[in-house]
Amino acid sequence: MTRVLATGTFDLLHPGHVFFLRQARSFGDELYVLVARxxxxxxxxxxxxPEGQRLKMISAFGVVDKALLGSESDIFEPLKEINPDIIVLGHDQFFDTGELEKNLGERGFKAKVVRIDDAMKCELCSSGRIIKRVLERYGQNEE
Known part of the structure; x- marks a missing residue:
């Protein structure tokens, strides 16, 4: 059984997140997701x-087998429990694939790192674009 790990902030969920998680799931049999603290x-x-609400939202996705909050001190700490075979990165995640694989190896992990270069194209497939739209529509000082 191939265990896949995806990570992210997952703030203001949008179709791009759904696309990413479905793509990540296609790499294996189980999908674990770490939600950034x-x-x-x-x-x-x-x-x-808030992180607790983001975790609940990601946990509700049918393609996700288990969602967890990341560590508050070491991004590699949760990998001890998860022990992924593949770590999937999204097109916009800032990690360098080679550097991440090197760091994983130094810590005894054998996971392969894969980047999904494809991204869903839609007007509001970005948390930043959603925030910008809200500010444009409702102003910066209104609640």
Whole structure:
């Protein structure tokens, strides 16, 4: 049985997330998803939706066998429990595939890293675009 791991912030869920998770699932028999902890997101703005709610949303997807929150200190820590065969990265995730495989190997993991270069094309297939649309429509100072 091939265990696949996908990771992400998954803020403001949109069809692009669904596309990514379906693509990730196609690489194996089981799909585990790590939802990024709020405290570990440093490469972009903090999520709108709290981590616990994002976890519940991802857990509800039928293609996801198990969703977990990531570690608050070491991104590799949850891999000890999951032990993935394949780690799938989305087209917009900032990890360098080769560097990630090297870091995994140094920690004793044998997972193959695959990047999905394809992305769903739609007007609001991006959390950033959703936020921009809301701000345009409702203004920055309104609740």
């Amino acid at each position: 709020d405290s570990m997101i440093k490469h972009k703005a903090q999520p709108i939706v």
